[in-house]
Amino acid sequence: MRADARRNYEQLLAVASVVVTEEGADASLRDIARRAGVGLGTMYRHFPTREALFEALLRTGFDELAAKAGDLETAGSAGDALVSWLREFVACAHNYRGVIDSMVAAIEDPDSALHASCTTMKAAGARLLDRAQAEGSARGDIDGTDLYALGGALAWVGDQPALASRVDRLFALIAEAILIRQPTRP
Known part of the structure; x- marks a missing residue:
């Protein structure tokens, strides 16, 4: 995995951990991507579901x-x-x-x-x-x-x-x- 892709992956996981802990399993994936500073497409490339x-x-x-x-x-x-x-x-x-x-x-x-x-x-x-x-x-x-x-x-x-x-x-x-x-x- 490229360094920037790895960084995005790790940032998405870090943000998702916080958001899902706060909001639960129904947390918005769009919100997670936005808070991680990436587009929704990047989110779905790393986590298709x-x-x-x-x-x-x-x-x-x-x-x-x-x-x-x-x-x-x-x-x-x-x-x-x-x-x-x-x-x-x-x-x-x-x-x-x-x-x-x-x-x-x-x-x-x-x-x-x-x-x-x-x-x-x-x-x-x-x-x-x-x-x-x-x-x-x-x-x-x-x-x-x-x-x-x-x-x-x-x-x-x-x-x-x-x-x-x-x-x-x-x-x-x-x-x-x-x-x-x-x-x-x-």
Whole structure:
């Protein structure tokens, strides 16, 4: 990629990150291009669809989540590692209001620009869940799809102004429902 094209790409991503965080997934692509100082044609050359822009925005966060899961696979308590990762997943998914619908749809659509990133991230969470189940600290009747859905649901709740204040409480309830309490020894 030419240096000026690379600069435009990076500027579009930086501006899109701010605009989508502020305005949500329905943010105007025309506004993003204008604020980035490029024409709409340049925007569409780099990101032919809204989904392609979301994929580029989310890829970094999802890659970080996958790497974090790798680190957590060998760290301390498997249950604590799972809850820590789930909390970060919810925060990452919530960073860009309204994108959770695209993330959920992308899992089922291999042609989606978001599919690979979402699948990799979902698999990383599933590995942490498997480890916690093997250790006996997580319920055995849930799977990676359930975990992804629960994280997505919490991110969606955070997108709802009337419910956003309840996210931490609901997160605690869901974490408690996933984990199995080990009896304390006398």
